[in-house]
Every structure is written in structure tokens, then in C-alpha cells.
Amino acid sequence: MITVSLCMIVKNEEDTLRKCFDSVAELVDEIIIVDTGSTDKTKEIIGQYTNLIFDFNWIDDFADARNFSFSHAKMEYILWLDADDVLLEVDGNKFKNLIETMETSIDSVSMHYNLELDSSGNAISSLRRNRLIKRQNNFQWHGAVHEYLEVSGNILQSDIAITHCSVHHD
Helix, strand or coil: CCCEEEEEEECCCCCCHHHHHHHHHHHCCEEEEEECCCCCCHHHHHCCCCCCEEECCCCCCHHHHHHHHHHCCCCCEEEECCCCEECCHHHHHHHHHHHHHCCCCCCEEEEEEEEEECCCCCEEEEEEEEEEEEHHHCCEEECCCCCEEECCCCEEEEEEEEEECCCCCC
């Protein structure tokens, strides 16, 4: 079975963090959080799940913050999420099966990203993103805004979905 570090960057996410953490905490081996300046109860909530909390002085660059979070990972693979992302139960079960059976020859796992669900829970807006990556490959984020993770190698196209559950709509 592979080991997994969850890496996240957050700021003022007290309304979403518990739901996110509760959906993945038992599926990962460590949780690494980079806080970019929270002024609400975000850090207090994080402390209930992990003591691996790092401060990052915000420099208007999402890629730098994400790369900083990745630099603290110690496990074989890195899973990245945003604070308003969750693994629904069916996808959590698929993820558990994946980490129990995945070959270490896999460099990255692409997953569906459900941006919006209809009233029956079906995805009506979705795209794919590389969500689980091999740490030793040192894949990097690029772009200050609308950042992207540059990956290469043996990429597994999984049927696992990460679901976006935003509470705030800016």
C-alpha cells in the first residue's frame, strides 16, 4: 500500500475545513496545511486534525504557496485539495482501494473534478485534474493565478471524483 500526504493551502476556511478533512483524514497518512494569513478559526480547526501547520506570507502567487506545501510532504504520494473539496463516500471507497492496490510505477493519478452537482447529486460540470502525484518526481506548480501542476510520466486516469462544495460564491 502506498503512503499519502494531503497538502493544502488555506485562508479563512472555517466554514469548509471540517467537511473536507472528515472526507479524507482516514485515507491519508499525514495532513500538511499551509496557512496564508487566516484571521478566523481556521488554525484552531486544523489543529484538531494535524499539527503540521505552516505559515506562508502571501505574495499573490498560488503556485509558490502550493509548492511550499509540497516541500513539507514526507509520504510516497501527495494528494492536493482545496478547503472546499470533498471525497464523497463512494469516491472515498474508490480512493481507499486505489491506494491499497496502486503500483508505484504510477507517477500521477488524474481524477474527475465535479464543479457542480444537480439536485440528484449528478455532476453537471466536471473536468479532470492530476490530484495524486509521486513525491519523488518533484512535480511543480506554475502560474501565480490559475496555477497548473506540471506532471509527466505514467498517468493513471481514474474514475475517482473530487467534489467542489463551495459555501462562498465570490
